Amino acid sequence: MKFTFYGHSCFAIETGGKKLLFDPFISGNELAKDIDINKIEVDFILVSHGHGDHIADLVPIARRTGAKVIAAYEIVTWVGAQGIENVHPMNFGSANFDFGKLHFLPAAHSSSLPDGTYGGNPGGFLVHGIEHKFYYSGDTCLTMDMQLVQRYAKLDFAILPVGGNFTMDADDAIMATDFIQCNKIIGVHFDTFGYIKINHQEAVDKFKAAGKELILPKIGETITL
Ligand code: NI
Ligand code: MN
Numbered sequence: 001m002k003f004t005f006y007g008h009s010c011f012a013i014e015t016g017g018k019k020l021l022f023d024p025f026i027s028g029n030e031l032a033k034d035i036d037i038n039k040i041e042v043d044f045i046l047v048s049h050g051h052g053d054h055i056a057d058l059v060p061i062a063r064r065t066g067a068k069v070i071a072a073y074e075i076v077t078w079v080g081a082q083g084i085e086n087v088h089p090m091n092f093g094s095a096n097f098d099f100g101k102l103h104f105l106p107a108a109h110s111s112s113l114p115d116g117t118y119g120g121n122p123g124g125f126l127v128h129g130i131e132h133k134f135y136y137s138g139d140t141c142l143t144m145d146m147q148l149v150q151r152y153a154k155l156d157f158a159i160l161p162v163g164g165n166f167t168m169d170a171d172d173a174i175m176a177t178d179f180i181q182c183n184k185i186i187g188v189h190f191d192t193f194g195y196i197k198i199n200h201q202e203a204v205d206k207f208k209a210a211g212k213e214l215i216l217p218k219i220g221e222t223i224t225l
Contacts, residue, residue: 009139020127024058025056029053054139058079070087092106105123107140108143109138134155174212
């Protein structure tokens with residue numbers, strides 16, 4: 001399975017012969033200026049919530065690629081009004097796709113769209129892929145609800161925010177690894193803005209001291225998991 005990082009909380013995962021893109025926010029990210037959004041090929045786009053730093057490039061990428069957009073009903077309605085027809089609305093629950101079963105699970109955050117439209121509930125995704133099972137929490141603080149994840153699936157890895165301020169920081173993410181029973185974490189939602197700049201070595205060392213692994217991917221980097 002391949003994980004490609006596009007900066008902030010935007011990444012692509014190839015699983016079961018399908019390419020999934022999460023939380024497309026690239027062109028507005030100064031740190032990701034070397035990424036060309038017109039070169040990203042994708043079959044599905046999964047959106048955790050409506051904030052601009054997760055959705056800014058959603059409509060252009062969906063329009064060009066024809067990828068199916070999976071998101072909260074309210075977000076799907078919003079992109080539908082912009083002419084995107086290949087959509088799958090969800091709320092908290094599960095559904096089956098070509099790449100496997102997908103749970104949309106609660107995040108403790110907020111969700112409004114860039115024009116102020118209500119974005120429904122913010123969430124995270126648990127992907128029961130054909131090859132691997134993984135969890136992306138979306139923007140959230142640490143919540144007890146995360147303990148449900150390990151009842152649903154034995155994870156191969158998880159993607160968690162580690163930047164703090166708007167989400168979990170590294171310390172909270174380490175507690176989350178116990179809740180979800182997964183010790184291999186890819187950190188996202190760090191460094192993009194002043195509020196979420198982190199000391200990489202300190203975060204990695206904290207995970208190591210807890211007997212866990214934190215990968216902080218470089219923008220544009222593809223990791224084979
Ligand atoms: Ni957010
Ligand atoms: Mn965010």
